[in-house]
Amino acid sequence: MRALLTALTIVTLAACSSTPTQEQAPAGVEDRPPTGAQQPGAQTQPVQPGGVRSVDLTTGQKPGASPLTDPGSILSKRSIYYDLDKFDIKDEYKGLVEAHARYLRDNRNAKMLIQGNTDERGSREYNLALGQRRAEGVKKMLILLGAQEPQVEAVSLGEEKPKAQGSSEEAWAQNRRSDILYAGEY
Amino acid sequence: MKFLLTLLAFVAFSGAARAQLSIEITGAGAQRIPIAIASFPGEASLPAPISAIVRADLERSGLFRSIEVPRMVPTPTEASDVNFPEWRARLADALVLGSVLQRPDGRFEARFRLFDVVKQTPLGGIAYTLTAQQARATAHRIADFIYEKLTGERGVFSTRIAYVVKRGTRYELQIADADGAGEETALASFEPIISPAWSPDGRRLAYVSFENKKPVVYVHSLLDGKRHVAANFKGSNSAPAWSPDGNRLAVVLSREGGSQLYLMNADGSGVRRLAQSATIDTEPVFSPDGQSLYFTSDRGGSPQIYRMPANGGDAQRVTFEGTYNVSPRISADGKRLVYVARNNGRFQVATLDLTTRQTQVLTDSDRDESPSIAPNGRMVLFATVVGGRGILSAVSVDGRVRQRLSVSAADVREPAWGPFIK
Known part of the structure; x- marks a missing residue:
């Protein structure tokens, strides 16, 4: 239901x-x-x-696995990681972003939320803005590659929802991240 | 109870253990006024001992040293004849005597008188009528009176603070007296709450809540628990700051791309963009005269503090030392900027005298965040991390007086010192 x-x-x-x-x-x-x-x-x-x-609603849709969640599909990969204070998308994540852009282009009904995240150091509000910049960087690339503006919303969670707990370099690297979510997943 | 807060319907109230902030004083002013505060006969019938709260308030300010008062028979009250040489021999410069009487209607009368022991003169006193529940509030008012008479500046013991407690996955926006007592939960949520900001009249809080899986700015009325969305546009909505008249909010929106400064009415109407930059602009705060906005921007390549006219216009850079200066707050007289600076990887509360351009680092901690200046400008409350746990800390603007406020088994963060209560 x-x-x-x-x-x-x-x-x-x-x-x-x-x-x-x-x-x-x-x-x-x-x-x-x-x-x-x-x-x-x-x-x-x-x-x-x-x-x-x-x-x-079943017309034109196959029952069962969606490419978005199929572990064999690049579309199931949803996270882009960043260096400290950086927001540019590193080469290793460009294929991932391209695949999602293709999906949005081919599925005009699909909607996406990009959540930008930062590590815990520094001002919460500045980090919120930094996470926003990261999420918008992904959004810009998606649109450049054919996604439409209304399909994508870029928001920030700043340092508020760390994926990795703790104050180590490893945890911080895990938390400097943009996550891609499709409608229904958030 | 004056500020009985209503919990929101969607929040399941759990009978969570009370989480009072406990205060530890870790530094004091160089010169403290020695003051003797005798116990008030009759105060044992109140739920909170007035004389002890007055003593603790004054000591916590770092400007007073409480002198032990021996048991005296009969215990002197504000009506007694004062033996000044006797108090002088105890090295007291000031003396407080008082009493509490229960009235036939069940209410109480608390009276006190303050004396200058050196000059051997009374400095004034007040009689209060109170309910048992108002004992703490009355004690704070007495402490404010004494503080103002002896230091010449207004006391902040009757003001309140807001902060966020995170325990496990639960976030609570709490309000407490400035001494951390009497805490009440204004909002509980399973999603983060940040950036609480008091309205100038102390009746409302603006804050950012993530309950919709993204940052949204709310305005929350403390008396009735009613709240409304002030900013929920596409993208992120954050960093609310009240104009001094309480009518408008400066906020940061990303609805047109990038984190940018906007001005709106407190009800969320009349949204207007204040500035255009290709970089991050955030953390706006009004100058006390309402004419300027201080904010954080990385337009120069690193996050620094800037000032611009509150209606928009050219921005001037304010901080120049170092590569990370954020979270500006401005003192009530408009002369002092308090902010967080990064020094060799340590985030520390610092102050900049806007007249002399002198800067001073106020703490020796390394994870300081979210400073908030007391309404009399004397202390700065901020969040920091000690032993892996978030606590609140307070430091005087000269860096001498230090306190820590912590809650057991929880993280405390995002403090905001409320305004003077009229």
């Missing part, structure tokens, strides 16, 4: 993909009647005259 709602959300969002930046909760599910007929991408067939119109 939850997956269905999420899928439905993607469809509705796609229908208004030029929505201005009136942001609400990112994973918000719109409560609207299933009038999928006007929406591109949603195949509808009248089942019975004068009654229910069914919305079929």
Whole structure:
């Protein structure tokens, strides 16, 4: 049921993909009647005259594994790591970003959140801005490679959500990071 | 209770153990006024001993040294004749005598009188009517009176502080008296809370909460627990700062790309961009006259503090020493900048006299963050790390008086010293 709602959300969002930046909760599910007929991408067939119109979200989709989560796919790789105080995308991560750009280009309904992170040293607010710069660097590259602006939101978690605990060089390196999440994953 | 805070509906209240800040004084001023504060007869019927709280407040300021008062029969009160030579022999420069009486209606009367022992004259006194629950607040007011009479500057014992406690995965935005007692939780969440900022009237806090999986600025009314979103635009929303009139907020938004300065009404309306830079601009704070904004920017290649007109315009660089100067705060008289500087990899609270351009590092710790100046400009409260744990620390602006405030088994961070209570 939850997956269905999420899928439905993607469809509705796609229908208004030029929505201005009136942001609400990112994973918000719109409560609207299933009038999928006007929406591109949603195949509808009248089942019975004068009654229910069914919305079929399975058309064009294979059941089972998504390339986004298939460990064999580069799309399952979601993290980009940085050097201290740096925000440029190192060569070793460029293939990863290119693959996600291709996915966004091929799946115009797909939406992505990029979360920038920093290590714990220094001002929390400055780190928040530094994480934002990292996330926006990824977003810029995605758009350069064909993703559309409304598909991608870049936000920062600063130093607030460290993946690795502790105050070692190893932990800090783990925490200087951008993470890619698709709608439904956050 | 004056500030009974309402917990939000979406927060499950757990009967978590009380987490009072405990204070340890680690340094004091060079010259401290020796003061004798006798116990107030009758104060044992109150839940908090007034004379002991007054004594602790004054000692904590680093400007007073409490003199032991022997048991006296009968215990003198504010109405007694004072034997000045006797108090002088105990080396007291000042003396406080008082009493507490229970009234037939269940309330109490607390009276005190302050004496200059050297000049052998009374310096004034006050009688308060209070409920049992107001014993601490009354003691802080008495301490404020004594402090102001003897130092010439306003005391901050009646003010409150806000800070964030992180225990496991739980974050609590708490409000406590300036001595760390009487803490109350304004907001509890499983996502981070940062950058609390007091409204100038002390009734509201603006802060950044990550409850929507991204930074969003809220304004939270302490009395009724009501809160509203002030800034939730695409991208990140952070670093709220109140204008001195309490009507507007300076915030940092990334909605147009990059972390940039904006001005908005406190209700979130009227958003206006203040500056354009291709780099990071963040941590805005208004000058006390409301005419300027100090902020952090790395437009010059490293994060430094800048100043610009509050309505926008050209920015001037303020800090020049070192390659990392952030988190500007400005004293109430507008003459002193307090900030965090990185010196050889250590992050330390520093101060810059804006008139003489003299800088001074105030601490010897190495993970200092989020300084906050007391409303009388005497102390700076900040977060630091000791033994791997986040604690609050306070240092006088001359670097001499030092205190530590910690909560057992939890991290404390993001302190904000509230304004004077009218």
